[in-house]
Structure formats: C-alpha cells, structure tokens
Amino acid sequence: MTKILIENGRIIDPANALDAVGSLCIADGQILQVLNPPADFTPDLTINAKGRIVCPGFVDLSARLREPGHGHKGSIKSETQAALSAGVTSLCLPPDTKPCIDSPAVVEYIKDKAEAADYPGVYSIGALTQRLDGTELSSMFALKQAGCIAVSNAHAPLGNLLILRRAMEYAGTHGLLLMYRANEASLSGKGCAHEGAMASRYGLPGIPVAAESIALAQALELAQLTGCRMHVSQISCKQSVIKIQQAKKYGLKVSADVAVHQLHLSETDVLPFDSHYHVLPPFRSEEDSHYLREGLANGTIDAICSDHQPHDLDAKLGAFPETEPGIASLETLLPLALELTRLHRIDLHKVLASLTEKPAAILGLQAGALTPGFSADVCIFDPELAWQVDGQSWRSAGRNTPYWQQTLIGRVTHTLQGGRLLYKFRNR
Amino acid sequence: MHRHIQLTEQGKLKHFLSTEGLNKSLLTEILDTAESFVGISEHQVKKVPLLRGKTIVNLFFENSTRTRTTFELAATRLSADVLNMNIATSATSKGESLLDTIRNLEAMHVDMFVVRHALSGAAHFIAQHTAPHISVINAGDGQHAHPTQAMLDMFTIRQHKKQFEGLKVAIVGDILHSRVARSQILALNTLGVAEVRVIAPKTLLPAHVRSMGVIPLHDMDEGLSDVDVVIMLRLQKERMNSAFLPSESEFFKCYGLTEAKLQRAKPDAIVMHPGPINRGVEIASSVADGPQSVILQQVSNGIAVRMAVMTMTLGHHGGMA
Numbered sequence: 001m002t003k004i005l006i007e008n009g010r011i012i013d014p015a016n017a018l019d020a021v022g023s024l025c026i027a028d029g030q031i032l033q034v035l036n037p038p039a040d041f042t043p044d045l046t047i048n049a050k051g052r053i054v055c056p057g058f059v060d061l062s063a064r065l066r067e068p069g070h071g072h073k074g075s076i077k078s079e080t081q082a083a084l085s086a087g088v089t090s091l092c093l094p095p096d097t098k099p100c101i102d103s104p105a106v107v108e109y110i111k112d113k114a115e116a117a118d119y120p121g122v123y124s125i126g127a128l129t130q131r132l133d134g135t136e137l138s139s140m141f142a143l144k145q146a147g148c149i150a151v152s153n154a155h156a157p158l159g160n161l162l163i164l165r166r167a168m169e170y171a172g173t174h175g176l177l178l179m180y181r182a183n184e185a186s187l188s189g190k191g192c193a194h195e196g197a198m199a200s201r202y203g204l205p206g207i208p209v210a211a212e213s214i215a216l217a218q219a220l221e222l223a224q225l226t227g228c229r230m231h232v233s234q235i236s237c238k239q240s241v242i243k244i245q246q247a248k249k250y251g252l253k254v255s256a257d258v259a260v261h262q263l264h265l266s267e268t269d270v271l272p273f274d275s276h277y278h279v280l281p282p283f284r285s286e287e288d289s290h291y292l293r294e295g296l297a298n299g300t301i302d303a304i305c306s307d308h309q310p311h312d313l314d315a316k317l318g319a320f321p322e323t324e325p326g327i328a329s330l331e332t333l334l335p336l337a338l339e340l341t342r343l344h345r346i347d348l349h350k351v352l353a354s355l356t357e358k359p360a361a362i363l364g365l366q367a368g369a370l371t372p373g374f375s376a377d378v379c380i381f382d383p384e385l386a387w388q389v390d391g392q393s394w395r396s397a398g399r400n401t402p403y404w405q406q407t408l409i410g411r412v413t414h415t416l417q418g419g420r421l422l423y424k425f426r427n428r
Numbered sequence: 429m430h431r432h433i434q435l436t437e438q439g440k441l442k443h444f445l446s447t448e449g450l451n452k453s454l455l456t457e458i459l460d461t462a463e464s465f466v467g468i469s470e471h472q473v474k475k476v477p478l479l480r481g482k483t484i485v486n487l488f489f490e491n492s493t494r495t496r497t498t499f500e501l502a503a504t505r506l507s508a509d510v511l512n513m514n515i516a517t518s519a520t521s522k523g524e525s526l527l528d529t530i531r532n533l534e535a536m537h538v539d540m541f542v543v544r545h546a547l548s549g550a551a552h553f554i555a556q557h558t559a560p561h562i563s564v565i566n567a568g569d570g571q572h573a574h575p576t577q578a579m580l581d582m583f584t585i586r587q588h589k590k591q592f593e594g595l596k597v598a599i600v601g602d603i604l605h606s607r608v609a610r611s612q613i614l615a616l617n618t619l620g621v622a623e624v625r626v627i628a629p630k631t632l633l634p635a636h637v638r639s640m641g642v643i644p645l646h647d648m649d650e651g652l653s654d655v656d657v658v659i660m661l662r663l664q665k666e667r668m669n670s671a672f673l674p675s676e677s678e679f680f681k682c683y684g685l686t687e688a689k690l691q692r693a694k695p696d697a698i699v700m701h702p703g704p705i706n707r708g709v710e711i712a713s714s715v716a717d718g719p720q721s722v723i724l725q726q727v728s729n730g731i732a733v734r735m736a737v738m739t740m741t742l743g744h745h746g747g748m749a
Contacts, residue, residue: 200634201448203548203571203610208635273549317527317557319550321570 002044003027004419005037009049009380013056014353015360015369024054026376029419034370045421047414049380055352057089057121057377057415059359059368061179061257062233063308063330065122066397067113068106069098074310074397076110079330080119082396084423086330087379087412088306090121090360090367092179095132096154102127102138104146111147120418121377123149123363125179128167132156137167141174149363152179152233155280161218168228177363179231180219182240183281187211192321194282198267205321207282213239220247223254231362232256234307236281238291245300255362256300258292259307260336261327265289265402275316275323276402296354297346303359304351306333310398328398331389335408338383342409376419385411385427393425433555441740443555443564446573447615455618459583461736462729468505469731478739479508483538486512487529487554488567489545494703495567495577498727499542502734511538526550527557534559539742541565548572548607563741565734571605577702578611580733582619584726585657588698592619598651598693599642600627600683601661601710604634604672608702609661617641627651627683631672648683652692660685660701663710676709685711690720698722 004026011034012019022035025043033041063083066074083091093110095101101110107124114122126143128151130136140151151171158164171178188211193199195206216232220243223230232244235256244256261279266286270277277283295301309326316323337355340346360368367377387393389403415423434449436442441454468474484503486496496512503510515529526545533541540563543551548570555564568574582592589595597616603609603626616624617640624642626633637644645651652658663679673679685699699711699721707713716723 195635197636197639200636201610201640203569203573203607205548205571206635273552314525317525317553319526319545319547319553319569321547321549 005043005046006049009052009054011054013370014349015357026419031372031374031376052380052382054380056356056368057379058087058355060088060091061305061359063091072312076113077117078397080117082330084415085395086333089377089417092123094154095125095127100127100132102130107146126151128153134158150177150179157185165222168226172228179233181233182212182216184211184215194267194284196267209237216240229253234259237284237288241291241295255302257303257305258301260304273320278323278325280325293344304354306330310396311400316400328396328400332403335410338410378416380414381412383410387411444737445551445566447575447611462732465732465735477507479506482508484508484510484540485538486542489515498730502731542567544568573611574607575611577608578615580730583729592621595621596623596655597657598625598655599659602632603628604632606661613640625651648689655693658699660711685715
C-alpha cells in the first residue's frame with residue numbers, strides 16, 4: 001500500500017486539539033502518525049505543504065448530488081468530483097431524490113453509483129415518511145440496515161405534529177438521528193424571499209421568520225417529550241439561534257447547522273430579481289446573519305454545511321418566484337468559511353471544527369479527525385490563495401452561485417480520501 | 429443593477445420597468461413628454477408618425493383588456509404596428525418557457541415588448557435576456573410594479589395640483605398585493621411630495637412598508653385628514669376567501685370612500701382610482717361620479733403617458749418636435 005508523507009504543513013486537527021507545523025504520515029489508507037514520523041517511514045509520495053494548512057477532510061451535512069432522478073442538474077460523479085475539489089470527503093445526501101430515499105433499493109443504487117464514482121464518502125439520509133409525503137412513517141429499520149446514517153423529511157412538510165411525534169419516537173427506537181428542517185408551511189406559503197424590507201419593496205411573496213421559529217419551537221418541545229436525538233438543519237434567523245441556545249442550556253440533545261452562505265449574505269445583498277440569490281430558507285436580515293455568526297462562535301450552531309444544490313441553467317431562468325431555489329455551494333464552502341475568520345474574527349479552530357469534528361460527531365461517524373487509525377481523509381489548503389470562481393476550476397455541473405466570476409480567498413490544493421490523493425489543484 | 433438596467437449609458441430611458449431608481453428629472457421628462465401628446469387625441473387625425481415602421485408586441489401573460497387597449501391605442505397613435513399576444517399561461521403550460529417565447533418573437537424583428545405577467549420580476553427578466561435593440565415596458569408584473577399606471581397618476585396629480593412639493597397623498601386599500609401602489613409610492617417620494625400615507629387593515633399592508641417611505645395608518649378619519657390626493661385601490665374579490673378580510677361590507681364600512689369620509693380631506697382634494705372600480709366595495713358611487721373624482725381623466729391621460737414612454741424608450745426623446 002502507498003505510504004504518503006505530508007510535510008512542512010501547519011496541521012490543525014480540532015478533534016485532537018492540535019495546531020503545529022510538522023508532518024503527517026499515512027499508510028494503508030489510514031492515519032499512521034501525526035507530527036513525529038517513524039524513523040523507518042519511507043514514503044512513496046511526499047507532499048510539501050509548506051505555507052498550507054493540513055486538516056481533516058470536511059464532513060458536509062447536506063449536499064445534493066441530483067442522482068437519482070435529476071440527472072440534468074448533476075450526477076453523483078460530477079458532484080463528488082466537486083466535493084473532492086472542495087476538500088469534502090464525507091457528505092450526507094438528503095432524501096429528496098427521485099425516487100426518494102425511502103427504500104433500501106434506492107440506498108443500494110446510490111451506494112453503487114458512489115462506488116463507480118470512486119467516492120466512498122456518500123452517506124444517504126433516509127426519508128422520514130414514505131414518498132416524503134408526510135403521512136406514513138418510512139421503514140426506518142430497513143433503511144438503517146441498508147446504510148442510512150439519519151432520517152429526514154428534507155424540505156417536504158409533515159402532515160401534522162402527531163406524525164412528527166411518532167417519527168421521533170420511531171427514529172429513536174432504532175437509534176436513528178432525525179434531521180429536521182424547521183418550516184411551518186402554512187406560514188411560508190408560496191413565499192420566495194425573506195419577509196422584510198426588500199420583499200415589501202419588490203412585491204415578492206415573503207416568508208416570515210416565524211415560519212421557521214414556530215416550527216422549531218414545536219419540534220424542540222416534541223424532542224423533549226420523546227427524548228429523540230434531533231439535528232436542526234440550515235437555520236436562518238436570530239429566533240432559531242436563541243431557541244437552540246435555550247434548549248441546549250436545559251440539556252436537550254439537539255444540534256444545529258447553518259448553510260455557509262447564510263453566514264455572509266442577507267436580504268440587502270440580494271440583487272433585485274437575481275435568481276442566483278433565490279434560496280430556501282431565504283437570506284434574512286443583517287441582524288439575523290449576525291446572530292448566525294454569533295451562534296457559530298459561541299457553539300450554539302455546531303456545524304457549517306454547504307447545502308449544495310446544483311441546478312441546470314433553465315432552473316434559474318425565469319421570473320424570480322418561478323425559479324428553483326438553491327445554490328451550488330460545495331466549492332465555495334472553504335473560502336466562505338475562511339472569510340469568517342478574516343471579516344468576523346471567528347477563531348480558525350472553531351471554523352474548522354464546524355467543518356470536521358463536529359459534523360462527524362453529530363453523525364457518529366469515525367471521520368473529521370486526524371486520529372491514528374482513522375481513514376486518511378485529509379484536506380490541504382492554502383488560506384491565502386486567491387482564485388476566481390469560473391469554469392476553469394469549477395467541477396460541479398451546477399453553476400448557480402451568486403459568487404460566479406468573483407475572486408475568493410482560500411483554496412483547497414489537495415484532497416486525500418482513504419489515503420489516496422484524489423484531488424490536486426492546478427494553478428493556471 | 430436595478431438602476432442601470434433601465435437606462436442607457438447616457439442615462440436615457442432604455443426600458444421602463446419600475447419607477448425605482450429613476451431620478452426626478454427623468455420622471456419629470458416623462459410627464460413633460462406626455463404633456464406634448466395630450467393634444468393629439470383631440471385632433472381630427474389622431475396620429476403622429478414618430479414610431480412609423482416600429483413593431484410593438486403586447487405580450488400579455490395575464491389577461492387585461494383595459495391596460496392592453498390603452499397600450500394599443502398609444503402605439504397606434506404613434507403609427508407603430510401592434511401585435512397582440514395573449515399568452516395568458518397557455519403557451520407556458522404547453523411547456524414553452526418564458527425565454528423561448530421571447531426568442532421566437534425576437535426572431536420576428538420586433539422593437540418593443542409591452543409585458544404583463546403574474547409574477548414579480550418577469551419584466552426585469554425579459555429585459556435582461558432580450559436582444560439589445562429591444563425595449564421593454566412593464567405593464568404590470570405580479571405585485572412588483574406597474575410604472576405606466578403610476579406615471580399617469582402622477583400626470584393627473586400634476587394637472588390638478590401643478591406641483592408635487594407640499595402635497596399630502598393617501599393611498600387606500602390593498603397595498604400588500606398592489607403593484608400600482610408600490611410604483612406610486614416610489615414615484616411620489618422621488619417627485620418630492622410632503623407625505624405619503626397608506627391606509628389599510630394590517631392584513632393588507634406589506635410587513636415592512638414603512639421602509640418604503642410611507643406612513644402606515646389603519647383609520648380613514650385620521651388617514652384622510654387634510655390630504656390633497658386620495659388614491660383608492662381596487663380590492664380583488666379573492667381576498668375574502670383567503671382570510672385577509674371578513675367581508676366586502678365590513679371593508680366598505682372601514683375603508684370604503686364615502687362623501688362623509690372625504691370631508692376629512694382638503695376641500696379641493698382629488699379622488700383617484702386605477703380602475704376598474706368596485707362600486708360599494710372600495711368607493712361609493714356618489715364619490716366615484718362626484719365633482720372631486722378625476723378617475724376618467726386618469727384613463728385619458730394613460731394614453732399620453734404611454735405614448736411618452738414608448739417614444740422615449742425607442743429613442744425619440746422630447747415627444748413631438
């Protein structure tokens with residue numbers, strides 16, 4: 001087996017409270033040794049990481065690969081390539097594929113495709129209800145046996161609170177993590193933008209903050225009642241941060257993530273009717289994005305995810321309300337996360353922990369750390385390298401990002417998965 | 429972005445999509461140009477050759493006989509050729525995208541699209557994606573904007589009040605769903621009125637309406653007190669079914685404009701309505717047909733204002749030379 005030596009890099013491994021310049025030895029696909037290479041270690045490949053940061057490969061709690069069912073938007077092949085170029089070595093695939101992930105057959109299909117794409121880090125999230133229709137519980141035990149790492153109803157609403165209660169109880173029965181997107185559909189309606197000054201001005205149907213915070217409050221109460229392990233996905237507002245903070249304070253087993261772009265953009269950044277800013281939950285007020293950053297800094301929010309949603313061109317061509325929501329965001333994950341350290345003075349270790357150790361812990365995954373014996377999933381990045389978001393380096397089939405043509409700082413240069421060097425950045 | 433898309437590099441009007449981002453002198457130029465067209469409708473021969481040889485397409489994805497007719501008349505009086513396309517959603521439901529519809533019409537070498545669409549932002553989208561020589565006029569998009577209606581209202585106000593400075597204007601009714609109100613508010617503030625009030629129940633006001641530079645009020649007596657202009661909005665019947673309002677009669681009791689309520693306004697206040705009127709729902713017949721009503725003048729002015737915007741966007745600045 002290949003032995004790899006990564007030398008001279010600044011190794012940051014939040015899980016092991018490590019930040020030091022030195023070497024990382026990889027053998028047999030696993031982390032062999034950190035900092036002090038064994039005297040007899042003879043690498044087949046040496047990577048000089050001078051001036052770069054070496055950290056665990058990122059663990060993404062939500063990335064849509066568009067397969068099965070939406071092959072015109074992307075494929076497991078194209079999107080896992082994008083993931084590798086973004087330093088992401090483990091990712092969770094939400095169940096709203098077509099057909100949705102409500103049967104072991106679909107889980108198997110995805111596994112086969114991921115294997116064919118040579119990317120072992122795809123983790124399917126099972127559907128919470130059959131067909132995601134919000135009324136009948138899915139066969140969660142079978143889904144777990146097939147390999148689902150959690151269950152969720154994605155963006156689809158649940159019929160009523162009783163179904164959510166039963167789903168929590170049943171997921172808990174089988175020790176499955178429930179990932180929950182808080183949205184009260186009767187309040188969000190056909191909204192496509194934050195119910196704020198911009199939506200008022202441009203006459204766009206608004207989604208009030210309360211659509212999220214009310215659903216979250218209800219779910220927290222039920223998690224309390226059922227003892228269910230709940231993870232709240234992609235929160236967007238101050239009220240949600242406060243509610244999760246309180247729940248944690250009172251000892252509830254709850255965790256939360258935020259989509260990376262929500263930490264930067266707010267309604268005032270949205271160019272009028274530019275569909276690349278059409279995303280759900282919508283970009284909220286500046287105060288909300290400030291609270292999200294605070295929540296990340298103080299540990300209320302555990303993880304940053306990409307919430308990657310690649311689209312074909314047509315999906316974004318049309319009047320704003322009729323375009324499809326979502327941003328292709330895998331490849332901007334690292335630079336936007338690093339921006340938090342520069343612009344908002346959030347500690348680099350915290351930021352990296354929210355991309356590695358913490359999401360891995362939420363999933364109960366042996367990943368997100370450079371612990372000897374762990375699979376050698378490693379990301380090497382240059383924190384100062386400026387690069388332009390354009391067709392040159394972009395791997396995702398979806399180019400739907402508000403950052404297209406912009407210059408971002410921070411670039412993954414190498415990604416190793418299971419001890420194999422699967423991505424290397426070639427500077428033009 | 430919003431600002432630039434409507435203007436040429438020289439700062440002239442290229443598209444007319446919204447009253448937002450257009451400065452006072454440009455809005456005034458529209459009004460002055462319209463002024464020069466008012467007389468034409470009274471001539472024996474109601475035509476000028478300003479847009480002879482130009483093809484204007486009325487592209488209506490949403491039905492509207494009245495608005496389409498005034499655009500058609502305006503275009504005809506400018507000697508343009510007019511093509512009416514009532515797409516109403518049928519073409520798009522056949523699987524043709526908005527963009528395909530536009531590309532097909534572009535291929536027929538047209539010069540202008542007059543667009544009405546049920547979704548906010550549709551006219552912007554078309555302006556962004558159409559060929560560079562084509563101008564787009566927004567004839568109403570979703571709840572966003574209806575700028576020609578707003579400008580004909582400004583024209584009517586100026587006719588009666590001579591200037592905008594110092595005026596107090598009240599807009600009454602369903603502000604939330606009204607593209608007309610949004611365009612009016614922006615234009616009134618740019619033109620420098622003293623105060624814009626919006627009067628409605630909370631269910632029919634946008635959540636952050638104050639940020640548009642208006643004073644939201646819920647009481648007619650307070651709201652109409654001392655105003656120079658009262659603009660009534662049309663109330664769509666379907667609002668009753670979706671729990672915005674309990675009933676038409678309750679709405680009329682609270683917000684319907686009656687002679688008694690109009691007493692609160694200045695004695696020379698004018699009453700406006702973009703039409704079509706729901707008599708007995710938002711306005712009493714005695715007021716709609718009364719001496720302070722300028723509703724029919726609005727309709728006549730609509731043609732002149734649309735002629736002005738058409739000539740300005742197609743490059744014939746200054747109206748009748």
